[in-house]
Amino acid sequence: MQAAEKKVFERPRTLKEVPFHFCPGCHHGIAHRMVAEAIDKFQLRERTIGVASVGCSVFLYDYFDVDVIEAPHGRAAAVATGVKRARNDRIVFSYQGDGDLASIGIAETIHTANRGENITIIFINNTVYGMTGGQLAPTTLLGQKTSTSPYGRDFMQDGYPIRMTEILATLEGTAFAARVAFTTPKNINMAKKAIEKAFQFQKEELGFTFVEVLSACPTNWGLSPVDSMKRVENEMIPYFPLGIFKERKAADVL
Amino acid sequence: MARIEIKQSLCKGCALCTTLCPEGLIEIGKRLNESGYFFAVFREEGTCKGCALCAKICPDVAIEVWK
Amino acid sequence: MIQSVIMAGFGGQGILLIGNMLAYAALGEGKHVTYMPAYGVEMRGGTANCTVVVSDEPIGSPIVGKPDAVIVMNLPSLKKFESWIKPEGKLFLNTSLAPADERTREDIAFYPIPANDLASQMGNARLANMILIGAYVKATGIVSQDALIDSLSKVISERNARFIPQNIEAIKLGADQVETANP
Amino acid sequence: MTEKQDLVKGNEAVAMGALDAGCRHYFGYPITPQSDIPEYLSYHLPKLGGEFVQAESEVAAINMLLGAAATGVRAMTSSSSPGISLMQEGLSYIAGSEIPIVIINMSRSGPGLGGIAPSQGDYFQAVKGGGHGDYHLLVLAPNSVQELYDLTILAFELAEKYRNPVMILGDAMIGQMKEPLLRRTPEKIVEYPKDWALTGAKGRPQRVLKSLYLKDGELTAHNWKLHQKYEAMKKDEIRYEEVFVEDAELILVAFGSAARISRTSVMMAREQGMKVGLFRPITLFPFPEPRLADFAKKDVGFFVVELNTGQMVEDVKIATAGRSVDFFGKPPGALPTPEEIFEKIREIYPG
Numbered sequence: 001m002q003a004a005e006k007k008v009f010e011r012p013r014t015l016k017e018v019p020f021h022f023c024p025g026c027h028h029g030i031a032h033r034m035v036a037e038a039i040d041k042f043q044l045r046e047r048t049i050g051v052a053s054v055g056c057s058v059f060l061y062d063y064f065d066v067d068v069i070e071a072p073h074g075r076a077a078a079v080a081t082g083v084k085r086a087r088n089d090r091i092v093f094s095y096q097g098d099g100d101l102a103s104i105g106i107a108e109t110i111h112t113a114n115r116g117e118n119i120t121i122i123f124i125n126n127t128v129y130g131m132t133g134g135q136l137a138p139t140t141l142l143g144q145k146t147s148t149s150p151y152g153r154d155f156m157q158d159g160y161p162i163r164m165t166e167i168l169a170t171l172e173g174t175a176f177a178a179r180v181a182f183t184t185p186k187n188i189n190m191a192k193k194a195i196e197k198a199f200q201f202q203k204e205e206l207g208f209t210f211v212e213v214l215s216a217c218p219t220n221w222g223l224s225p226v227d228s229m230k231r232v233e234n235e236m237i238p239y240f241p242l243g244i245f246k247e248r249k250a251a252d253v254l
Numbered sequence: 255m256a257r258i259e260i261k262q263s264l265c266k267g268c269a270l271c272t273t274l275c276p277e278g279l280i281e282i283g284k285r286l287n288e289s290g291y292f293f294a295v296f297r298e299e300g301t302c303k304g305c306a307l308c309a310k311i312c313p314d315v316a317i318e319v320w321k
Numbered sequence: 322m323i324q325s326v327i328m329a330g331f332g333g334q335g336i337l338l339i340g341n342m343l344a345y346a347a348l349g350e351g352k353h354v355t356y357m358p359a360y361g362v363e364m365r366g367g368t369a370n371c372t373v374v375v376s377d378e379p380i381g382s383p384i385v386g387k388p389d390a391v392i393v394m395n396l397p398s399l400k401k402f403e404s405w406i407k408p409e410g411k412l413f414l415n416t417s418l419a420p421a422d423e424r425t426r427e428d429i430a431f432y433p434i435p436a437n438d439l440a441s442q443m444g445n446a447r448l449a450n451m452i453l454i455g456a457y458v459k460a461t462g463i464v465s466q467d468a469l470i471d472s473l474s475k476v477i478s479e480r481n482a483r484f485i486p487q488n489i490e491a492i493k494l495g496a497d498q499v500e501t502a503n504p
Numbered sequence: 505m506t507e508k509q510d511l512v513k514g515n516e517a518v519a520m521g522a523l524d525a526g527c528r529h530y531f532g533y534p535i536t537p538q539s540d541i542p543e544y545l546s547y548h549l550p551k552l553g554g555e556f557v558q559a560e561s562e563v564a565a566i567n568m569l570l571g572a573a574a575t576g577v578r579a580m581t582s583s584s585s586p587g588i589s590l591m592q593e594g595l596s597y598i599a600g601s602e603i604p605i606v607i608i609n610m611s612r613s614g615p616g617l618g619g620i621a622p623s624q625g626d627y628f629q630a631v632k633g634g635g636h637g638d639y640h641l642l643v644l645a646p647n648s649v650q651e652l653y654d655l656t657i658l659a660f661e662l663a664e665k666y667r668n669p670v671m672i673l674g675d676a677m678i679g680q681m682k683e684p685l686l687r688r689t690p691e692k693i694v695e696y697p698k699d700w701a702l703t704g705a706k707g708r709p710q711r712v713l714k715s716l717y718l719k720d721g722e723l724t725a726h727n728w729k730l731h732q733k734y735e736a737m738k739k740d741e742i743r744y745e746e747v748f749v750e751d752a753e754l755i756l757v758a759f760g761s762a763a764r765i766s767r768t769s770v771m772m773a774r775e776q777g778m779k780v781g782l783f784r785p786i787t788l789f790p791f792p793e794p795r796l797a798d799f800a801k802k803d804v805g806f807f808v809v810e811l812n813t814g815q816m817v818e819d820v821k822i823a824t825a826g827r828s829v830d831f832f833g834k835p836p837g838a839l840p841t842p843e844e845i846f847e848k849i850r851e852i853y854p855g
Contacts, residue, residue: 008256009309009319020314024291025268029313046706051571052714061712067702069574070714072597075567078559082571083702085555086529086579090704108567111560185274188310218268225268225313341511341682348511348684356511356682381768383681386841475511 012036014045016065025225027215028056028124030182032063034192035093035122038199039066044091051080051094053101056130060095074105077112080119091202093120099129102138102164109164116173116207120198123164123210125240126217134220138162141239146220161239165212169245175207177246181214183233187242194244206248214240256304256321258296264316265293271308271317277301280308322377324463325385328454329359329370329402330394330415335450338476339392340371342454345472346464347375355383368397375463390461392453394436395419413457415449432456434498440491448491455495466496512685514678515540517649518608519548520685521656522580526693527606528554529579531568533561533587536620537676538610541582562587566594566607573598573605574713576701578660582608584676585626586617588634595669596635599730600715602700604663606656607641608672610679613836622676622761623836627815630673631789638727640734642670642741643788645759649683655786657690662741664696666733673788675811677761677839734790743786744795748774752781753854755799757820758809759785761839766809768842773849780849788816796823805829805854809845811836 011017015036022028039045045066052060054073061068071079076094084092101109101123112119128146129135135148139161143152153161169177176198180191191213198209214236216228223231260280265287271294272280279302283295294316296302304321326343330336340356347354352375359370372388374380390411391402396419403426406412411430414421417437424431434456436449458469469492473485512520519541522530530545542558549556555572559565565581572579583591588609598605609630613623630643642662646652652674659670702711717723745763747770749755758766763784773780783799785792799806806829808817813833821829832848834840 005320007318008304008321009306009317011315011318015315019264019289022313024266024313025270026313029315030311033315047704049575049702049704058716061710061714065705065710067705067711068714069571069702070597070601070712070716071570072567072593075563075570075594078564078567079571079574081557081564082529082531082568082573082579083575084571085531085557085568086572086575086577087703090575107560108564111564115557182311185307185310188307192310225270226273229270229273344511344682348509354511354684357677358680380683381771382765382842383677383683384765384839384841386843 012040014039014065016063018062020063021059022056023219025216025218025228026056027126027182027213031122031124031213031215034195035095036064037192038196039091041196042199042203044199044203047089048091048093049083049087051076051083051092053094053096055097055100057095057097057124074100074103075108076100077105077108077121080121081112081115081117084117084119088118091199093122093199095122096124097130098123098125098127098137098139102162110167110171113168113171113208113210114173116175118202118205118207120202120209120211122195123212124215125164125212126215127161127236128217128220130217130220134217141235163240165210165245168210173208174210174246175248176201176209176244178210178244179212179214179240179242181232181237181242183229183237190242201248206250212240214242255300256302256319257298258302258308259318259320260294260296261316261318262287262293263289264314265291266314267291267293268313269294270311270313274307274311276305276307277303323374323380324376324390324461325372325374325388326390326392326457327370327372327385327388327402327405328392329368329398332369334369334394335447336369336394337371339450339454340373341476342469342472343373343375343458343464345475346458346468349468349471350464352377352464353380355380357383370398370402390457392457393419394449394453396423399423411460413453413460415453417449432460432499434495436495439494439498443487443491443494445487448487451488451491452495452498455492456498459496459499466492509684509686511682512649513540513682514649514652514674514680515610516544517653517685518582518656518672518674519544520687521653522606522660523548523552524687524689525578525657525660527578527580527660528552529572529577530555530581531557531559531565531572531579532581532583533559533565535584535587537612537679538582538584538608540679541608541610562590563593566591566598569605570594570598570601570603573603574601574702576698576703580606580608582610584610584612585614585623588626588629592629592635595641596637596639597715598669599639599641600637601713602667603669603713604667605669606659606663606672607669608656609674611673611675619836620676621836622811622839624675624760624762624811624815625836626673627788627810627812630671631791639730640789642666642668642737642790643673644670645673645786645788647678647760647764647784649678649681649685652678653685653687661694666737667700668733673760675761678764738790741787742790742792742795744792745784745786747782747784749781749783749799751779752804753779754781754805754807754849754852756780756782756807756809756849757785757796757816758782759788759816762809762811765840765842766845769845769849772842772846773853778849778853780853791819791823793819793823796820800824800827805852807832807849807852809840810834811839
């Protein structure tokens with residue numbers, strides 16, 4: 001007799017059963033799923049408070065079945081700090097794009113990490129401002145054409161793409177910092193583990209946790225979803241190497 | 255025997271799943287869904303191993319896997 | 322009954338300290354009181370002044386254009402505030418640092434007190450402010466000398482409590498100057 | 505007077521009021537002339553199990569406040585004019601998201617870096633919105649150390665009652681002055697339901713606090729809802745103080761420090777037999793417009809005194825439409841003396 005059929009992959013409980021508004025082939029959906037899976041894995045849904053940022057991911061509350069507060073552009077890390085300080089037994093995460101986190105909000109990002117706030121930031125780096133139509137981002141690659149760098153990013157004009165994970169990994173308050181991508185089955189698994197670890201670290205109160213996700217933006221890149229995935233692999237990863245850049249073993253005891 | 259279920263209403267036809275399926279069992283179909291996308295379809299030919307790579311790469315969480 | 326006083330001098334002469342003492346003394350006697358430190362660029366310029374108003378009734382303005390009295394601890398403050406004093410008001414002048422002949426008003430009561438010299442004779446030049454506030458309280462009767470002495474414990478930290486007896490001595494010495502100083 | 509009175513600095517009275525109102529969360533950034541507030545709270549909050557965070561900027565501070573208050577706790581920040589300008593973005597979001605917070609502006613002088621002298625140059629910013637969008641703060645203007653304490657406690661209640669940011673608009677004068685304070689700790693902290701607070705969606709549907717409304721008609725409805733709230737404040741929350749207004753032929757209108765100084769000028773005028781009164785708005789938003797309109801029905805002149813070149817005077821003119829309104833403005837530098845204002849009264853006093 002054949003064993004009963006079992007569901008081996010299903011939508012995480014924390015992710016509402018509604019279609020994403022993201023463009024076809026956008027990696028936000030994959031990152032959303034992995035965050036929801038991490039929340040489910042540690043049974044955190046009922047004590048999680050999400051912080052939505054300004055950008056394509058602003059509708060966080062439409063997809064995550066958790067309490068959510070919306071932050072002004074760039075301020076998600078400060079808002080998350082406030083939430084955590086008021087409710088230190090809750091799990092607090094913000095989800096931010098590269099314009100939000102690495103440009104207008106870089107001060108909040110760095111100081112939140114430096115204070116070792118026990119929160120998790122999921123950082124989506126797709127090298128452009130997605131929601132406003134593909135303008136130059138702090139992470140735009142050299143030579144990359146965007147709607148405000150029509151001749152390609154030139155370091156004489158716009159400086160260099162910023163590597164946030166490396167910067168944050170240097171800070172004492174950071175407990176975990178990793179960069180991941182979804183380009184291969186191996187990378188997908190690594191990404192899932194990194195996001196889980198970030199939430200696990202927060203649960204264990206080890207300090208600030210940060211996961212940078214290299215993400216495709218087929219619409220603003222003008223590439224198909226499949227070609228966009230190749231661009232992440234062939235152009236982004238060489239400049240933004242994947243891996244765990246900081247992993248604290250235990251909470252600092254001073 | 256494993257199989258997948260693609261929720262056609264969630265699918266946007268990005269085709270990322272078609273690139274990862276080791277057995278080549280997924281393709282973009284010829285029909286449009288309610289949102290106007292040619293959605294991915296599963297060819298039920300019996301060689302699916304239930305590896306779930308298609309589901310893991312799907313940006314729209316449109317795939318469920320049964321084993 | 323409402324009385325106002327402006328106290329002025331260099332930063333470090335203890336002007337704000339004696340302003341606070343007077344305010345605490347008034348509070349101790351159940352009076353209404355406001356204490357307003359000088360605020361502005363002067364604070365950064367090395368000078369200090371404050372205004373204290375003491376009254377039996379609720380006080381309106383903590384800022385005073387025509388004070389009943391002025392306590393002056395240095396020459397620049399004399400030049401700035403002498404003209405503000407109400408007709409028939411009182412000027413308490415530290416003549417150690419602001420010569421008596423620099424003053425111009427004849428319509429006010431004048432209390433020339435060589436506060437720094439007296440303090441030095443006591444062995445502690447920092448007591449000049451206490452001598453002046455002692456004289457002011459004696460001359461105006463705005464609060465009792467006992468209330469003023471009681472206020473020392475409010476403004477002097479426990480760490481420096483051992484200096485309180487010296488301060489009391491200086492207050493009394495200041496009070497003694499009133500009769501000799503008053504014309 | 506009771507034995508419990510102590511001589512307290514205005515800024516410290518605010519901090520004491522916050523603690524006695526049950527506020528245990530403070531986020532701020534140092535700026536003259538209000539740093540006594542964070543200094544006091546950084547000492548006391550940890551001992552009370554609270555949180556004191558010195559943020560990296562005023563921008564971060566107001567957003568930490570947004571996050572903390574979103575969870576339903578009483579939270580506060582304080583700053584002074586340039587810092588308050590930096591907080592305007594956050595205030596707009598907080599008003600739009602209907603999160604109760606208390607913000608103290610011990611205002612100094614501007615524009616720009618301006619100076620540290622007392623000023624009332626932030627009146628427009630405080631009462632007309634300040635940030636982008638169609639919103640108001642509820643604005644309270646204390647004029648004594650006691651009122652700084654009492655109104656800070658009230659501010660927390662009103663913030664929760666209306667789910668709206670409440671601003672205490674003081675200035676360098678009342679923040680720095682010392683007066684006797686009676687610390688009348690409320691026996692019971694007045695609180696309002698927090699069925700909106702983010703605490704984790706345990707056993708209830710998800711809650712969201714946001715200011716983005718993109719669906720058809722949603723934002724229109726949201727703006728009208730906020731408007732209704734401001735109308736309710738106008739109906740129920742107007743506060744003012746009157747001195748000698750009954751028979752007055754000339755009514756001084758002033759708030760905060762300017763009112764405090766003017767009060768003495770009014771007494772001087774009364775001693776000279778002049779029928780002069782003082783009307784002091786305590787709420788600047790909602791502005792006591794109806795009461796001023798009542799006076800305007802009588803044959804009475806108005807004289808507005810402000811520590812600026814003319815801001816509240818516009819609201820007085822609206823409220824007293826048709827009446828003569830004189831103005832004496834004193835931009836930052838030296839504070840006006842009561843004698844100076846009295847001279848102005850004498851110039852314009854009828855007859």
